[in-house]
Amino acid sequence: MKKNIVLFVLFILPIVAYLFFASGVNSFAKLPTLTKSLPEISNFKTDDGKITSLKNKITILGFGGTILHKGNFFNLYEKIYAKNKDFKDFQIVFICPEGTQSKVEDLKNDLKKLGDLKGWHFVFGEPSAINEFHNKMKLVSTLDANSGTETVFIIDKKLNLRGRKGKSVKGDVEYREGYNTKMVSELHNEMTDDVKVILAEYRLALKRNHNATRQI
Numbered sequence: 570m571k572k573n574i575v576l577f578v579l580f581i582l583p584i585v586a587y588l589f590f591a592s593g594v595n596s597f598a599k600l601p602t603l604t605k606s607l608p609e610i611s612n613f614k615t616d617d618g619k620i621t622s623l624k625n626k627i628t629i630l631g632f633g634g635t636i637l638h639k640g641n642f643f644n645l646y647e648k649i650y651a652k653n654k655d656f657k658d659f660q661i662v663f664i665c666p667e668g669t670q671s672k673v674e675d676l677k678n679d680l681k682k683l684g685d686l687k688g689w690h691f692v693f694g695e696p697s698a699i700n701e702f703h704n705k706m707k708l709v710s711t712l713d714a715n716s717g718t719e720t721v722f723i724i725d726k727k728l729n730l731r732g733r734k735g736k737s738v739k740g741d742v743e744y745r746e747g748y749n750t751k752m753v754s755e756l757h758n759e760m761t762d763d764v765k766v767i768l769a770e771y772r773l774a775l776k777r778n779h780n781a782t783r784q785i
Contacts, residue, residue, distance in 0.1 A: 600723070600766045603746055604707045604730040610662070612702075613692035616670045621690045626660050627767060628724040631750070632703060633665035633691070634717015637676050641719055641750035646683050648756035649764060656768060658726065660688045666696050666716050706730055708746055720747035723763060731767060 611620050623630070629649060645661070653659045665673055673691045680686055696716040703712050707730075712718050723731045733745035748760040 599770060600731045600763055601734040602725075602729045603732045603734055607724065607728040607730060608702065608705060609728070610664065610692060610702065612698055613664055613694040615690065615692055616673070621660075621662055621692050623662070623724055623728050625726050626658050626724075627656070627726060627771065629661040629721050629764075630724050631661070631663040631721040632699060632712055632717050633663045633669065633673070634713060634715035635666050635669055635672075636715050636717065637665075637669070637672050638719065638751070639676060639679060642676060642680060643683065644753050644756055645721065645750045646680055646689075648753065649760060650689060651684060652761070653764060653768065654685070654688050658771070659768070660690060661721075662690045662692065664699055664702070665691055665693050666699060667693050669693070710747065718747075719749050719751045721750055721760075722747045723767060725767060726771070731763075733763070 607623070610623060614620060629645070631645075650661055663673075670693060673693075677686060677691070680689070699716045700712060706722070708722075710718065710720055725731050730746065732747070733743040736742055745759065745763075748763075749755050
């Protein structure tokens with residue numbers, strides 16, 4: 570009995586406390602699911618022909634379009650990627666139209682000045698395929714004429730779109746399906762908060778699995 574109490578204090582309680590304080594602005598104990606079971610992005614390839622998977626990854630998904638606003642990417646790197654890149658299951662993926670490879674390469678070179686891009690991927694596909702995938706996300710927002718958007722989205726390990734929906738702990742009705750990379754304050758506050766919540770959720774699940782394995 571004492572052993573179980575000690576294990577709870579050492580392993581579970583800190584995670585629960587982190588989850589509570591991480592909820593900050595959002596105040597959701599768990600980030601709601603907006604769209605379930607998105608398809609994989611296996612139809613899209615990197616510039617060297619490789620496939621990037623969403624499954625078993627916490628993904629920040631974006632649609633670059635043919636016009637890449639570098640400032641938005643820098644905002645995302647500094648406010649989100651730099652803080653979470655050491656979490657091994659965290660990644661950022663941008664789907665871009667075929668023909669933008671050289672623009673993306675220039676962008677990557679600029680981003681590398683901020684740090685590594687190990688967990689940041691760009692994949693490419695035809696605009697029709699990009700729009701088809703975006704439609705399957707069942708979003709209120711749409712892509713622009715260049716098959717892009719300044720908004721990025723949180724996809725969990727089971728390929729579910731996560732965001733804000735319903736009443737928060739404070740009783741406020743909220744709905745948020747994505748985060749505007751142009752708005753530094755939005756990335757710093759709402760998105761940082763929501764990413765913390767989902768990472769804490771998975772850390773808690775890992776602790777539970779670890780403790781269950783030890784008991785077996």
